[in-house]
Amino acid sequence: MPAAVLPPQFSDLEPFAKTWCLASEPERYAKRLASSMDELQAFYDAVFPRAEEAVAYCDKFPLHDLPDDVHRLLLLLYSLILVSFAVEIWRQPCIPDTGTASFELKDAPVP
Amino acid sequence: MIKQSPTRAPKQYPKPPEGTWTEHYPELGTAPVSSESSISPEFFELEREAIFKRAWLNVGRVEQLRRNGSYFTRELAVAKTSLIVVRGMDGAIRAFHNVCRHRGNRLVWNDDPRVESKGNCRQFSCKYHGWKYDLDGKLSYILQEGEFFGIAKGDYGLVPVHCEVWQGFIFVNLAGEPIQSLLDFLGPMITAIDYPFHNLTERFSYRGDIRSNWKVFLDAFQEFYHPPILHGRQNPVMSNAEYQRMGFYTMHFQIDGPHRVGSTSGGGGGQLPPEALNPIEGVFRSGLFGPWDHADLGTEGFPPGLNPGNKKRWGLDSFQIFPNFAIVFWETGWYLTYHYWPIAHDRLLFEATAYFVPARNVRERLAHELGIATIKEYALQDCGTLEATQMGLESRAVTTFPLGDQEIMCRHLNKVVNDWVSDYQRSRAEV
Numbered sequence: 001m002p003a004a005v006l007p008p009q010f011s012d013l014e015p016f017a018k019t020w021c022l023a024s025e026p027e028r029y030a031k032r033l034a035s036s037m038d039e040l041q042a043f044y045d046a047v048f049p050r051a052e053e054a055v056a057y058c059d060k061f062p063l064h065d066l067p068d069d070v071h072r073l074l075l076l077l078y079s080l081i082l083v084s085f086a087v088e089i090w091r092q093p094c095i096p097d098t099g100t101a102s103f104e105l106k107d108a109p110v111p
Numbered sequence: 112m113i114k115q116s117p118t119r120a121p122k123q124y125p126k127p128p129e130g131t132w133t134e135h136y137p138e139l140g141t142a143p144v145s146s147e148s149s150i151s152p153e154f155f156e157l158e159r160e161a162i163f164k165r166a167w168l169n170v171g172r173v174e175q176l177r178r179n180g181s182y183f184t185r186e187l188a189v190a191k192t193s194l195i196v197v198r199g200m201d202g203a204i205r206a207f208h209n210v211c212r213h214r215g216n217r218l219v220w221n222d223d224p225r226v227e228s229k230g231n232c233r234q235f236s237c238k239y240h241g242w243k244y245d246l247d248g249k250l251s252y253i254l255q256e257g258e259f260f261g262i263a264k265g266d267y268g269l270v271p272v273h274c275e276v277w278q279g280f281i282f283v284n285l286a287g288e289p290i291q292s293l294l295d296f297l298g299p300m301i302t303a304i305d306y307p308f309h310n311l312t313e314r315f316s317y318r319g320d321i322r323s324n325w326k327v328f329l330d331a332f333q334e335f336y337h338p339p340i341l342h343g344r345q346n347p348v349m350s351n352a353e354y355q356r357m358g359f360y361t362m363h364f365q366i367d368g369p370h371r372v373g374s375t376s377g378g379g380g381g382q383l384p385p386e387a388l389n390p391i392e393g394v395f396r397s398g399l400f401g402p403w404d405h406a407d408l409g410t411e412g413f414p415p416g417l418n419p420g421n422k423k424r425w426g427l428d429s430f431q432i433f434p435n436f437a438i439v440f441w442e443t444g445w446y447l448t449y450h451y452w453p454i455a456h457d458r459l460l461f462e463a464t465a466y467f468v469p470a471r472n473v474r475e476r477l478a479h480e481l482g483i484a485t486i487k488e489y490a491l492q493d494c495g496t497l498e499a500t501q502m503g504l505e506s507r508a509v510t511t512f513p514l515g516d517q518e519i520m521c522r523h524l525n526k527v528v529n530d531w532v533s534d535y536q537r538s539r540a541e542v
Contacts, residue, residue: 051394058473066473074473081477081484084391089344089488096344101494103487106462107316109470109479 006076007057007069013050013076016043020079021072025105028079032086033093044087047080063111071111117516124360131516132364136523143511144525146504149324154532155456161535162434162528163189166369167275167282167289167296169436169450170196174279174312175229176204180246183229184209184219188460189453190285194272195219195235199246206274206283207248211237212267218244235269244269279308300367301432304416310409311446311466315483317490318462323497325435325453326524327504328461331493332449333431333520335359335375341496342489363420364519369433369527371520372419377426377442397478399485400426404478406444406468414440431520433527444468445479447486457501463490 005017020043022028032040047054054073061070086093117131127135134141148154170185182197193209195218211218216239221228234251235244243252248269253259273284275293282293294302321328331337339359363374377400385393392398408414417440418425428440437449450462465483470476503509514522 048390048394055394055474055477061473063470063472063476074476077477078480081391081395081481084389085484085488088389088391095488095491095495098491098495099498101319101321101491101498103317103319103463103491105316106318107314107464109313109315109476111476 005069005072007073009057010050010054010073013046013073016046016076017072019043021075022079023075025078025082025108028082031079032082035093037086037092040083040086040093044080044083047076048084051077051080066111074111120360124362126516132519133516133522136366136519139519139522139526143513144522145511147510148525148528149327149501150456150504150507152456155324155453157532157535158453158528159189159191161532163187163453164285165290165531165535166434167284167293168434169280169282169432169448170194170206171281172279172308173204173276173281174309174314176281178231180231180233181229182219182232182246184227186225186227187285187452192285193217193220194283195269196274196281196283197246200233201247203247204274204276204281205247206272206281207269208272210270211239211242212250212269213237213240213242213253218269277302278304278306297432298368298370300365300372300419301370301416301430303419304414304430304438306414306417306440306446307408307410308446308466311406311468313467313469313479314464315479316462316464317483317487318460319491319494320454320458321461321494321498322458323494323501324457324504325451325459326528327500328459328493328497329431329435329437329449329451329524330518330521331497332437332451333371333373333429333524334518335361335373336515336517341492358517361517362422362424365419366519366523369531370431371523372428372430373520374418374420374422374428375426376422376424391481395477395481396474397481397485399489401441401443401445401465401482402467402475402478403443404475408444408468431524433524434531445482457505461490461494463487 004011004014005021006013020031022031054077058066058070058074061067066074090096120126126132129135133139171183175183176196176198179198179200179202182195185194185196187194195207195209196204198204209218216237217224218235218237219228220226234246241254242250245251248271250264250267253262253264273289275282277293277297336359361373361375365372389398396403417428426442430438432438435451439447445465445467448464452460454460463486465486467479470479
């Protein structure tokens with residue numbers, strides 16, 4: 001059994017932590033594009049119902065001094081945001097009708 | 112053949128006494144406009160000289176140069192140059208062509224001379240032969256100075272570029288002598304804006320290299336005619352029956368010189384019924400219109416200059432500052448900027464930047480994250496479509512396009528571009 005990386009209350013989400021706790025938006029977006037809809041749906045179905053509780057838990061800590069496990073929980077929520085578009089709207093990993101157009105992220109706040 | 116005239120708009124979207132927004136500005140005309148200026152390499156060469164080397168261009172904000180010695184470089188492909196923008200040891204912000212006065216090497220860059228860089232330094236030193244410049248552009252050091260013939264360091268400072276600041280936005284002008292000062296160029300409608308930009312320092316920025324003419328691209332970002340259709344699937348707000356049936360109406364248009372603004376109603380997610388929301392929006396209280404909860408802008412009252420039409424149900428202003436800069440203010444207290452940097456007649460670098468009052472906790476941070484993620488999903492749909500539009504125009508199967516009253520902003524940009532090019536050609540002919 002690998003060591004837990006998320007806060008104990010969220011141990012049910014551990015199976016997704018290795019895949020989806022990604023440090024930057026480009027990594028998260030690339031992961032979404034590289035995933036199947038079954039994988040995205042499974043992630044969404046597991047994390048979405050816990051999102052409200054996860055936000056409340058993260059907010060017990062100062063934004064700029066999150067313990068590592070709480071920071072990883074936040075990264076999981078960032079991934080949920082990107083995955084939600086594929087699951088709730090597009091029903092496919094990529095945005096329809098975008099052709100080869102792509103964006104790079106230039107600036108983003110930390111964390 | 113019966114020609115259709117615009118019919119009356121719904122009474123909640125009143126138009127000027129002339130009957131339409133377009134006819135309120137008679138110099139715009141109502142005829143179809145030519146698409147040639149979006150597909151012609153020759154016209155693009157004229158735009159470089161007539162517009163991008165004569166107009167004031169926004170290259171960033173003062174918060175990007177926080178300390179004395181802070182600098183960034185900007186690649187301006189449209190003017191075939193690179194600029195250094197720097198806060199000197201005296202605190203003043205200056206701009207220079209990023210070129211060593213010795214043998215023309217690009218002065219400031221890391222690893223790849225085509226990639227923009229930023230940092231903090233006390234002087235600029237050329238990678239080639241080590242000539243050094245102070246941050247105010249003065250040449251301070253020549254290696255083996257005694258080997259040169261009659262050289263005076265005072266004659267070899269960096270080539271300056273006119274640089275002025277309005278509300279924290281840094282503008283440059285590449286003309287030898289600008290036709291107007293920055294404030295005169297911006298004019299009364301834009302300079303009426305007094306917004307606490309300095310309090311919105313949390314910044315997200317995307318950029319994309321898109322195969323479309325800069326005006327074809329910009330046009331999609333300055334009209335609200337397309338969202339219910341192109342973005343109809345993305346958001347239940349956009350796909351609602353009213354918009355699908357009767358289209359979307361902009362509440363107020365205003366034109367001032369080369370600049371323009373369109374204002375629309377609100378409809379931020381917080382005011383919508385649950386069935387009009389994507390589930391994620393309800394959890395993070397954010398979405399298409401940005402965070403639902405109003406940010407504390409740290410100022411008293413409503414910022415001057417916004418909502419110029421004084422509309423009751425005001426939700427956003429889309430100010431289009433000629434030639435390639437836009438600021439979009441949202442009712443809930445955040446703003447977006449767009450920059451459209453032409454690279455060729457059929458290619459541009461698009462930059463979208465969102466600014467928020469810094470998040471105080473994870474909940475606020477996530478609301479910002481969902482807002483900017485939504486923008487990306489939208490804007491990439493536009494990008495794909497606008498590459499398709501460029502391909503359509505390049506075929507020359509159609510050579511003019513009709514523009515409706517809701518597309519007055521596109522008509523205005525088209526006219527201003529043509530006017531600036533004509534004015535440039537006239538001034539060249541007189542020389």
